[in-house]
Amino acid sequence: MREQNTTNIIVIGNGMVGYKFCEKLLSKQKNDLVFSITVFGEEPRPAYDRVHLSEFFAGKTGDDLTMASMDWYSKNGIRLFLSDPVVDINRQEKLVRSHHGHIVHYDYLIMATGSGAFVPSIPGVEKDGVFVYRTIEDLELIQSYARKAKNGAVLGGGLLGLEAAKALLDLGLQQAHVVEFAPRLMPRQIDDAGSKMLQNQLEGLGLNIHLLKSTQEIKGGDTIEGMQFADGSFLEVDMLVISAGIRPRDELAKIAGLETHPRGGIVVDNMLTTSDPNIFAIGECALAHHMIYGLIAPGYEMAEVVATYLTGGTKEFLPFDMSTKLKLIGTDVASFGDPFIEEPACKTIRYENKAKGVYKRINVSIDGKELLGGILVGDAEQYNMLLQTCKSKTILPPDSEDLILGSRGGEEASAATSVGGVMSLPDDALICSCEAVTKGMICQEVSENGHTTIDAIKKCCKAGTGCGGCLPMVKDIIQGVLKQNGVYVKNIICEHFDYSRQELLDLVKINGIRTYNGVLNHFGHGDGCEVCKPLVGSLLASLWNENILQKDRAPIQDSNDRYLANIQKGGTYSVVPRIPGGEITPEKLIVIGQVAQRYGLYTKITGGQRIDLFGAHLNDLPAIWEQLIAVGFESGHAYGKSLRTVKSCVGSTWCRFGVQDSVSFAIEVEDRYKGLRSPHKLKSAVSGCVRECAEAQSKDFGIIATEKGWNLYVCGNGGSKPQHAQLIATDVDKETCIRLIDRFLMFYIKTADPLTRTATWLNKMEGGINYLKAVVVDDVLGIGEELEKNMQALIEVYKCEWKEVVESPELRKRFSHFVNAPIKDPNIEFETMRDQKKAKEWV
Amino acid sequence: MEPVKNTKDRIVWHKACHVEDIPEDGGGCALIEGKQIAIFNFARRGEWFATDNQCPHRQQMAVARGMIGSQDGEPKVACPFHKKTFSLQTGQCLNDDAYRINTFPVMVRENQVYVGL
Ligand code: SRM
Ligand SMILES: Cc1cc2nc3c(=O)[nH]c(=O)nc-3n(C[C@H](O)[C@H](O)[C@H](O)COP(=O)(O)OP(=O)(O)OC[C@H]3O[C@@H](n4cnc5c(N)ncnc54)[C@H](O)[C@@H]3O)c2cc1C
Ligand code: SF4
Ligand code: FES
Numbered sequence: 001m002r003e004q005n006t007t008n009i010i011v012i013g014n015g016m017v018g019y020k021f022c023e024k025l026l027s028k029q030k031n032d033l034v035f036s037i038t039v040f041g042e043e044p045r046p047a048y049d050r051v052h053l054s055e056f057f058a059g060k061t062g063d064d065l066t067m068a069s070m071d072w073y074s075k076n077g078i079r080l081f082l083s084d085p086v087v088d089i090n091r092q093e094k095l096v097r098s099h100h101g102h103i104v105h106y107d108y109l110i111m112a113t114g115s116g117a118f119v120p121s122i123p124g125v126e127k128d129g130v131f132v133y134r135t136i137e138d139l140e141l142i143q144s145y146a147r148k149a150k151n152g153a154v155l156g157g158g159l160l161g162l163e164a165a166k167a168l169l170d171l172g173l174q175q176a177h178v179v180e181f182a183p184r185l186m187p188r189q190i191d192d193a194g195s196k197m198l199q200n201q202l203e204g205l206g207l208n209i210h211l212l213k214s215t216q217e218i219k220g221g222d223t224i225e226g227m228q229f230a231d232g233s234f235l236e237v238d239m240l241v242i243s244a245g246i247r248p249r250d251e252l253a254k255i256a257g258l259e260t261h262p263r264g265g266i267v268v269d270n271m272l273t274t275s276d277p278n279i280f281a282i283g284e285c286a287l288a289h290h291m292i293y294g295l296i297a298p299g300y301e302m303a304e305v306v307a308t309y310l311t312g313g314t315k316e317f318l319p320f321d322m323s324t325k326l327k328l329i330g331t332d333v334a335s336f337g338d339p340f341i342e343e344p345a346c347k348t349i350r351y352e353n354k355a356k357g358v359y360k361r362i363n364v365s366i367d368g369k370e371l372l373g374g375i376l377v378g379d380a381e382q383y384n385m386l387l388q389t390c391k392s393k394t395i396l397p398p399d400s401e402d403l404i405l406g407s408r409g410g411e412e413a414s415a416a417t418s419v420g421g422v423m424s425l426p427d428d429a430l431i432c433s434c435e436a437v438t439k440g441m442i443c444q445e446v447s448e449n450g451h452t453t454i455d456a457i458k459k460c461c462k463a464g465t466g467c468g469g470c471l472p473m474v475k476d477i478i479q480g481v482l483k484q485n486g487v488y489v490k491n492i493i494c495e496h497f498d499y500s501r502q503e504l505l506d507l508v509k510i511n512g513i514r515t516y517n518g519v520l521n522h523f524g525h526g527d528g529c530e531v532c533k534p535l536v537g538s539l540l541a542s543l544w545n546e547n548i549l550q551k552d553r554a555p556i557q558d559s560n561d562r563y564l565a566n567i568q569k570g571g572t573y574s575v576v577p578r579i580p581g582g583e584i585t586p587e588k589l590i591v592i593g594q595v596a597q598r599y600g601l602y603t604k605i606t607g608g609q610r611i612d613l614f615g616a617h618l619n620d621l622p623a624i625w626e627q628l629i630a631v632g633f634e635s636g637h638a639y640g641k642s643l644r645t646v647k648s649c650v651g652s653t654w655c656r657f658g659v660q661d662s663v664s665f666a667i668e669v670e671d672r673y674k675g676l677r678s679p680h681k682l683k684s685a686v687s688g689c690v691r692e693c694a695e696a697q698s699k700d701f702g703i704i705a706t707e708k709g710w711n712l713y714v715c716g717n718g719g720s721k722p723q724h725a726q727l728i729a730t731d732v733d734k735e736t737c738i739r740l741i742d743r744f745l746m747f748y749i750k751t752a753d754p755l756t757r758t759a760t761w762l763n764k765m766e767g768g769i770n771y772l773k774a775v776v777v778d779d780v781l782g783i784g785e786e787l788e789k790n791m792q793a794l795i796e797v798y799k800c801e802w803k804e805v806v807e808s809p810e811l812r813k814r815f816s817h818f819v820n821a822p823i824k825d826p827n828i829e830f831e832t833m834r835d836q837k838k839a840k841e842w843v
Numbered sequence: 844m845e846p847v848k849n850t851k852d853r854i855v856w857h858k859a860c861h862v863e864d865i866p867e868d869g870g871g872c873a874l875i876e877g878k879q880i881a882i883f884n885f886a887r888r889g890e891w892f893a894t895d896n897q898c899p900h901r902q903q904m905a906v907a908r909g910m911i912g913s914q915d916g917e918p919k920v921a922c923p924f925h926k927k928t929f930s931l932q933t934g935q936c937l938n939d940d941a942y943r944i945n946t947f948p949v950m951v952r953e954n955q956v957y958v959g960l
Pocket of ligand 4: 898899900901902903922923924925926927
């Protein structure tokens with residue numbers, strides 16, 4: 001119809017950058033410009049997130065990693081040919097020909113062929129058991145081979161090599177080695193001292209690191225048996241992953257006669273144009289500013305430049321910042337700006353803490369005013385701030401060492417990264433480098449377009465949709481702008497309630513409301529949602545402690561609370577009876593065994609000193625609990641935001657070092673607070689002496705015996721961001737200890753945001769631990785007695801909720817998969833493993 | 844209660860369950876013709892909805908166990924597994940364009956719930 005106005009675009013390569021180009025082109029498309037887009041991909045699946053490829057080993061599937069589904073391409077009119085590489089380009093006729101024989105005409109051709117793994121020409125690389133690490137198919141091969149391998153090695157100690165080595169450890173190999181030719185790890189990002197610190201950390205986790213090793217030959221018959229090094233040494237391995245760098249895929253460009261670089265890469269100018277003005281190259285195949293940018297952010301920027309050009313705009317690809325931050329096996333590593341510049345060209349400040357495995361280096365200009373670059377190993381919390389300070393050339397404070405040493409205590413740490421910090425950055429500071437979004441753009445979305453939530457920002461300008469590393473800063477910017485605009489920033493619950501959790505709790509309490517609809521009718525609007533329902537459910541439980549499934553409360557509970565059990569992959573549930581303090585009689589153990597046998601449950605000792613029975617059908621739950629309750633078990637609330645376990649060590653009754661009876665106290669504490677609903681789960685522990693075998697200092701509240709009494713610690717956390725609990729009372733007797741815990745827990749329940757563990761609650765609290773201590777121990781607010789009374793009231797009405805269900809035919813009826821058939825879900829399937837069963841893998 | 848307006852040409856109504864089998868403002872799963880159908884009694888709005896019980900995200904049979912609610916007035920259900928939410932009116936996933944579930948008309952007569960397939 002409008003043939004002449006249609007511009008034919010062909011994209012060769014459906015990798016991350018090729019995909020991003022399509023997305024950007026579509027979003028910039030104007031009415032008078034019609035593009036017909038054809039994409040050829042060599043891989044069998046649509047573009048996926050290669051940056052997070054290793055998560056494949058952590059259970060992510062190809063689908064999880066996909067950038068956009070096949071539907072997306074067809075919906076947007078893009079013709080996508082997969083498993084069909086382009087094999088020839090006819091530049092005179094402007095035609096490409098694919099492997100399957102498709103011949104398509106283009107007006108503009110975009111080469112986004114990426115790169116492949118560089119495999120050095122060492123004799124023996126062709127042997128079985130030698131792999132590269134680039135595509136999902138590579139990972140599938142590695143995964144299946146690793147099952148029968150014991151010792152694995154990775155050739156190359158760079159960013160990707162270390163990631164691959166971690167994968168080998170995760171796959172269960174007995175030994176994983178890293179072999180690097182250079183004298184240090186990650187030679188392009190960090191210096192010798194940083195490398196040493198990283199090496200220590202990685203060795204501590206079981207990796208074997210070999211530096212300065214030049215591999216001469218890969219030994220073995222058809223299959224790899226070991227690596228022979230130039231220094232005469234030999235390493236026995238039965239699999240090897242080569243990660244020695246990347247090689248731009250410029251072979252097609254060469255055939256087409258485009259200019260390529262002798263060391264690889266399709267040569268392009270600042271507009272990403274190749275030596276043919278109708279052909280562009282973007283991503284890892286393009287050589288711009290004399291280099292291959294092996295990172296995703298510059299690739300996306302290239303896509304942006306070409307999409308802008310084709311839609312009539314102008315933009316140039318400028319030399320790109322190569323700063324990176326990553327987490328390697330739990331160790332942060334980051335480098336930014338010019339990490340290697342040396343004195344006397346700059347002043348270098350170094351901080352090293354071997355015990356904690358932390359190394360930091362910053363390079364400051366001679367006049368002390370500008371940050372030039374730096375390296376962070378072990379703790380990269382300040383990375384975003386430092387990177388922004390460096391890029392925006394912010395004038396530094398007189399004591400520039402504060403930049404890396406400033407945060408020495410918990411309170412100061414949060415101050416250093418606080419809102420003021422982000423808001424002092426200039427508008428052009430790049431916040432999201434994956435999507436090239438500046439601080440100014442986010443500010444504008446917040447104040448002019450009213451996008452005041454993370455989700456809204458993600459949707460309107462895509463900030464935070466790439467690696468997600470900038471999300472904390474995005475959140476701070478939103479809050480900062482709102483504050484600047486004089487908006488009182490309040491954490492409202494959701495679109496149905498304009499209150500914070502604390503406010504709603506007070507309102508519900510004063511008005512004595514006990515149902516969800518009551519709360520919604522009085523204080524909210526609309527029909528509620530999956531955010532406010534469980535929150536109100538938790539409030540009602542914290543206030544009145546009535547059975548969470550009665551009145552209208554069952555359908556407002558979160559998945560696990562709704563059926564008083566944790567939902568599992570496949571739709572079965574787990575059963576965790578309470579075993580206070582971890583103490584259990586042989587008789588009870590036998591019953592657990594009988595129940596597990598009868599209902600075919602997978603049985604495991606948990607990390608919380610009790611026993612978890614997995615794989616129970618919804619229909620069986622009441623009968624299982626009936627049998628457990630008959631011998632005195634109670635619900636363990638493993639499903640609830642409530643007290644989990646109070647761990648204990650054996651203490652003075654048996655242990656030769658114990659100074660107090662920690663087991664008795666742990667049982668007493670667990671029985672006191674069992675069933676207590678709170679903003680998030682609560683964990684505790686009691687140790688019998690300073691050796692701390694119960695790990696009390698990692699708990700929300702922990703107790704350690706002393707010669708004279710007990711020490712009370714609060715606000716510890718395990719999980720992904722571990723934090724030690726802090727001491728608030730010393731040598732107190734049991735009664736005092738309990739009184740302080742009552743106050744502490746009740747204060748937490750009343751004031752914490754939803755789903756906030758005690759550690760995070762404390763970190764956000766103005767005045768920090770000193771304030772908390774003043775409230776709980778010194779009672780500066782004069783609310784101590786009231787808090788204790790509130791707690792006592794909750795404790796008095798405690799009932800085991802499973803017992804109530806077992807005894808109520810009405811409640812029992814709801815534990816059935818079908819409402820119209822007495823059968824279990826026929827779709828549930830199991831697999832066997834080590835003589836027990838496990839859930840079938842997701843499809 | 845008025846039967847939900849149906850848009851399809853030929854609908855066969857299947858008896859699914861009694862009204863009280865589905866908790867108010869909650870859901871339940873019925874087995875109809877070998878298919879698992881999630882039925883929701885959205886009492887707050889005085890409406891009934893039916894959808895696939897299978898969530899397209901990880902093929903889990905659990906949509907009926909999800910929480911219902913609204914987003915800008917549109918009734919929705921959240922899958923209990925990873926909280927993908929689906930419009931009860933159109934079946935479209937509201938937080939991921941790639942997914943959608945089937946919806947079915949519901950009719951309530953004399954305390955019986957019927958679903959049209
Ligand atoms: C069973 C168990 C693992 C095991 O086999 O040992 C376990 C299993 C689960 N943990 Fe855990 N955690 C278990 C001990 C722990 C521990 C160790 C401990 O308590 O000593 C921790 C770190 C300590 C801590 O919490 O500070 C732990 C930190 C987490 C976290 C992260 C919490 C955080 O603050 O970051 C989650 C996620 C959450 O709660 O949001 C979690 C969530 C989960 C859930 C509930 C995930 C879920 O929502 O489905 C798992 C469900 C189990 C099930 O289906 O029954 N689990 N989890 C352990 C049960 C202990 C118990 O007897 O109740
Ligand atoms: C394990 C791993 C971890 C990484 N981690 C990070 C990280 O943390 N941070 C970061 O910034 N970057 C990281 N990267 C790098 C990042 O993934 C790449 O920069 C990015 O994928 C480059 O995108 P691209 O589209 O240019 O190339 P690719 O994603 O490689 O896509 C190119 C596609 O073109 C196809 N192709 C080639 N020739 C043809 C042809 N003739 N016809 C049709 N199709 C063809 C290829 O098969 C491929 O599918 C990582 C890479 C890997 C492998
Ligand atoms: S904490 Fe003390 S009492 Fe408890 S087991 Fe360890 S050494 Fe013994
Ligand atoms: S299975 Fe439904 S959201 Fe994942």
